[in-house]
Amino acid sequence: MAYSTERLLYIFFKTDGNCHICHGVLTFHNYGLPYARGGWEVEHSVPRARGGTDRLNNLLPAHVSCNRRKRDGSTWQARALHGKTRAPYSREKKAQIRGNNTVHGLTAGAVAGGLVAGPAGVLVGAVVGGIFGHSVRVPK
Numbered sequence: 001m002a003y004s005t006e007r008l009l010y011i012f013f014k015t016d017g018n019c020h021i022c023h024g025v026l027t028f029h030n031y032g033l034p035y036a037r038g039g040w041e042v043e044h045s046v047p048r049a050r051g052g053t054d055r056l057n058n059l060l061p062a063h064v065s066c067n068r069r070k071r072d073g074s075t076w077q078a079r080a081l082h083g084k085t086r087a088p089y090s091r092e093k094k095a096q097i098r099g100n101n102t103v104h105g106l107t108a109g110a111v112a113g114g115l116v117a118g119p120a121g122v123l124v125g126a127v128v129g130g131i132f133g134h135s136v137r138v139p140k
């Protein structure tokens with residue numbers, strides 16, 4: 001099936017440009033090139049052979065090799081071979097997680113700072129906690 005560039009971009013960025021099976025990095029312009037670095041194609045999470053559709057919610061980007069290895073198997077099994085249990089997060093989802101980490105760090109820092117140094121410690125603790133929370137590495 002031929003996909004429009006717009007559709008390919010949408011599918012590619014669902015996982016922030018990572019293979020949904022092994023989480024490796026994909027290269028957008030190497031779409032459909034099995035031997036190119038980051039070569040990828042559109043993968044049907046539920047295979048067409050098992051009734052999967054061409055709707056966007058069933059389409060994810062995957063290395064050509066990962067897709068071929070999966071064949072008509074389940075996404076769950078294909079990811080399990082790489083120790084993965086879910087698709088990589090989109091950029092928006094990662095930003096959301098980072099924002100939550102910042103808020104949690106800020107809150108925890110304010111409480112800890114207040115306990116250690118009283119009211120003056122709340123602000124310092126919040127700033128330190130917020131910076132720490134924001135810097136926590138967000139997984140793919």
Ligand SMILES: [Zn+2]
Binds near residue numbers: 019022024063066
């Ligand atoms: Zn892969």
